Amino acid sequence: xxxxxxxxxxxxxxxxxxxxxxxxxxxxxxxxxxxxxxxxxxxxxxxxxxxxxxxxxxxxxxxxxxxxxxxxxxxxxxxxxxxxxxxxxxxxxxxxxxxxxxxxxxxxxxxxxxxxxxxxxxxxxxxxxxxxxxxxxxxxxxxxxxxxxxxxxxxxxxxxxxxxxxxxxxx
Ligand code: FES
Numbered sequence: 001x002x003x004x005x006x007x008x009x010x011x012x013x014x015x016x017x018x019x020x021x022x023x024x025x026x027x028x029x030x031x032x033x034x035x036x037x038x039x040x041x042x043x044x045x046x047x048x049x050x051x052x053x054x055x056x057x058x059x060x061x062x063x064x065x066x067x068x069x070x071x072x073x074x075x076x077x078x079x080x081x082x083x084x085x086x087x088x089x090x091x092x093x094x095x096x097x098x099x100x101x102x103x104x105x106x107x108x109x110x111x112x113x114x115x116x117x118x119x120x121x122x123x124x125x126x127x128x129x130x131x132x133x134x135x136x137x138x139x140x141x142x143x144x145x146x147x148x149x150x151x152x153x154x155x156x157x158x159x160x161x162x163x164x165x166x167x168x169x170x171x
Contacts, residue, residue: 069087110153113148127141156168
């Protein structure tokens with residue numbers, strides 16, 4: 001006599017699982033290869049973004065050429081003396097200093113700490129900021145003492161037919 005096995009009816013939730021067999025553990029498992037791909041994608045995007053910003057800065061700088069501007073006649077400044085001038089804009093005051101018969105230097109006179117105007121001390125060959133007692137080396141603009149974190153912005157000079165010109169900034 002055949003035995004008839006009685007089949008239990010599937011409950012609703014079990015039936016659904018049988019029709020759509022989804023292995024949840026497998027579904028949420030991320031393989032090492034996938035994770036590496038994800039990291040490479042993120043890193044690649046970062047590198048592309050940095051390159052884009054770098055190129056933008058490069059082209060912006062080369063497009064923003066500063067004007068060439070006459071400052072003074074060479075003979076109008078005596079050795080161990082200085083004059084003030086504005087460059088590149090009217091509000092940007094600078095100092096042109098004659099260190100010797102043949103050596104001139106020019107700087108923005110804005111202190112690199114909090115932008116106070118610096119004052120030349122010709123005897124000490126220093127530039128002094130009275131706001132917080134900052135000192136700069138007059139021969140190269142580098143900070144010597146006090147809070148200024150970096151050198152003064154230097155004005156590039158050009159000499160032509162007995163005159164001195166400003167032709168850009170070196171920061
Ligand atoms: S602003 Fe020049 S030292 Fe502070």
